[in-house]
Amino acid sequence: MRSYLAFTKKEFVENVRTYKVMIMAAVFLLLGMMNPITAKITPQLLKEFMPEGIEITITEPTALDSWAQFFKNVPQMGLIVLIIVFSGIMANEFSRGTLINMLTKGLSRSTVILSKFTMAVFMWTGSYVLCFGVSYAYTAYFWTGDGISNIAFSVFCLWLFGILLLAAVMLGSVLFKNSYGCLLFTGGFVVALFLINIVPKLQEYNPIKLASGNMALLTSEMSVSDFTLPIVICCATAAVFIIAAVALFNKKQV
């Protein structure tokens, strides 16, 4: 337990001093501000760039448009940045051999994986909360929240999907020992989820729903219970990934 805390603390120091915290905070802060502002100014922009003589009616933007931006930007830009930032989580230690000292000091390999995963989840949560907080504040300032339901649950779903991706990053890192392999694995995993989504029968089980069905939740097209199965499957897959990463790492030559 003590070595877990010590190593997690080391991970935190590493994330701060190698500027990962700063990058994550900056990107997610920017995303958080962009969402409501894009929603607000898009109609004005369109009006400006319309050729003369063409009249279109653009409805006044609402809070829903702001959240539509949030659930478009975070899964696209945010998650990609997240994966890239953490793709070297094991690769750097493998290639430089820094883990050897730690392991020969009696640090167990499962602790390494769990500590790193904990810190990654912590960072993702922090950045995500920051992004959501800023988005929420601006949205509430510009518009009223009429007609929006399940916002907290919808945001939670996307967060959980981020956790699943981080678990995939961990497994990919152990599997390939370098950051490109890790990116390939995680990317491949997401592509596989999209492919599975082609089969209508499997759609209701697919964890990708957690990152794509958010707007439907907000407009009450889907209900919370529609998400039970994807959540269960998402958690189970993440757990399997982490357990597999530990088991594999125990057998890996460092």
Add this chain to the structure above:
Amino acid sequence: MDTLCIEHLSKNFGSHKVIDDLSFTVPEHAVFGFLGQNGAGKTTTMKMILGLMKPTSGSITVCGEPVCYGQTKSNQYIGYLPDVPEFYGYMKPFEYLKLCGEITGLSAMEIKKKSEELLTLVGLDKANKKIGGFSRGMKQRLGIAQALLNEPKLLVCDEPTSALDPIGRKEILDILCQVKGKTTVVFSTHILSDVERICDRIAILHNGKLALNGMLPFIKEQHKQNGLLIEFASQVDLQQFAASPEVASFITNATKTDTSLVIHTHKIEKTESVVIETLAKKQLLPLKMEVLEPTLESLFMEVVQ
């Protein structure tokens, strides 16, 4: 009690057999020099001792605890210094030792005390900057400090001196000498003078097997070769000397080069007096006359050939 015990250890990389049925023991408080050419399998053996590499067959025991691949229970007795130790470049030496101490389970008090003590021992107590800016020698010294932090019963050093300048090498060897009384040291190298300086036992690894193993003075005694070297200033002198009838019996089994001569004999003193007599009579003045001792270098060459 033996600190380290290796029995019938083998390791294959594909079809290539690196370690072949290797067995040896290292008693407590020994300084054990592990010699071998590049690629002889020294690092492989050490990694197997640390459980970082899986042996194909055989067993390793450290302080009575069997070594299991991938698990690190036996590592609590071991301090390890890799050939090129790598640290987290963004940390300072104190922070790094603190991390190491917390991982091994030392108390905060102990960590503080031991870190200060060890950093003074290795001469890094004033180097309060990030490890990223350290020179290779400084990293090597920090490597020793981290290896000694948990007061290991067995200190394993993988070529601790190979990349250092003469001063750095001497300092590292001095540190190893200082800890000799407290812990057992196993260190691999191919710098033979280092071995002669601090080791009391050696083993030479060749073709995956031990070609030589034992106490250093004992091995030297065993391989004594009784040679007498005489070096002349010119070839003419040598020919004159070799032509004299007094030494004719020795010359037959001597090895000659242009200006020097090595006489192999069992009666070294008698030979010496005859040679001196002859030289005096012929007014020949050699540049050098020496009774040959077996050097580690000659032993090494002998066994790896």
